[in-house]
Amino acid sequence: MSESMPTVLEVLNLAYRYPEGAQPVLDDVSISIGKGCFHALLGPNGAGKSTLLSLITGLRKLQQGRISVAGADIEQQNMRALARMGVVFQQPTLDLDLTVEQNLNYFAALNGLGPKQARQRIADELERFGLAARRKERIRQLNGGHRRRVEIARALLHEPELLLFDEATVGLDVPTRQQIVDHVHQLCVEKNIAVLWATHLVDEVFDHDKVSLLDKGKIVGRGSCSALLAEWQAPGLRQVFSQLAAREYDTTEVEL
């Protein structure tokens, strides 16, 4: 579906190492995501998912490679690229002392929306996420699932073309996780948004999703879920993951 769609996120030959680190955290990583595509970035803890996302969001400086978002280069046209993306970080980033509405108003302002435009978009997104009745509640009063929904609503306010999720369901119970994953899949279809969903939880990936398998900073597999299973000769993604974990264990033993 997405291959024929215009590319929204293009990551080309990315390599990165921390100033204090000898080993590269990312090595020759390339990912391409088209409009309306849900792309899962699957990898164990420490694979380099968060580093990749911090490079895409411009929080870290590129060392090698190229990233463009909706045609805007993250280094050369940083502001244009940032204006086209919404991000849901792994750590909660809402202000606990402010209400849902105040948090959303703040974010709308950060993205340059005027009060009138912000009011309308906030009302729309709160409605979409079933949070309209809670708009005057402080974030502190909400449970984890609702907080996450507020963060996703927030990421949509400026109508981005690309949504980035960095382990966005960590700490949530299984039903809430499932609801959020379903909701984001739905967003891809409804709003034609490209999604990069970084996770280590294989049950968050649907059969029709595109997957990039990241391990120790390298893409070790990519394609549709079924192509990946064929390549790894595994009945499910869970088994692919087990193979990766086993490889990690072997390496550790050799190193010891």
Add this chain to the structure above:
Amino acid sequence: MSSGSRYWNLFRGVVIRETLRFIQQRERFLAALVRPLMWLFVFAAGFRAALGVSIIEPYETYISYEVYILPGLVAMVQLFNGMQSSLSMIVDRELGSMRVLMVAPIPRWFILFSKLLAGAVVSVFQVYLFLAIAWLFDINLPVMGYIAVVPALILSGVMLGALGMMLSSAIKQLENFAGIMNFVIFPMFFLSSALYPIWKIGEASPLLALLCKLNPFTYAVEFIRFSLYLKYDQLSVGVVVICSCMFFLFAVQRFQRT
């Protein structure tokens, strides 16, 4: 949308957020008032009899110690507010909410500048509340001074906020904050003209007087003091502006991507 209105909307959003946070954090609101009021009504009242302040600029007549100490306490309100802002930046960074600010499609220097100015605006609210209480207790200033002091309050608020921002960019862990704050706030406040005129400190120790003269906080106090009496002290203005720029540029440089 024009880029001017984008910048304005961001600035507006940051100011509203900082103001809301301040109003909703009642303990912070209370502490911001109680601290200088204690100094004014307990410390200054006790010292009134012991300390006489002769006529020095900008005053045209003998003044009570409470009147002398008032500009210093105004600057103290701003100093604590600047440090509080830096603490909230460290907390924001540790909790991750700073990232939301850092991925906004506006240049980073402008985001930090907005935060700085927002903090200064909040400190001006606090100062006026403090001055209003002082006025109720008959510690009066020239009426026009209450208006003339606004630019001084904004600039000194920016300078002390920029100092806090610079410190927050250098402090990596929240646990280190309290120690460093004690190391910054108390020497800055005591080694300044906030509590005593520098000539008086010089009588006791020329070295202490020199340290006071090297302290940027002294110039924030004097800028406020002169402005309250509708006078202009070029040196104070110059030092406050230069220090604001230096602290801010340092903070911006530290907040750049790595």
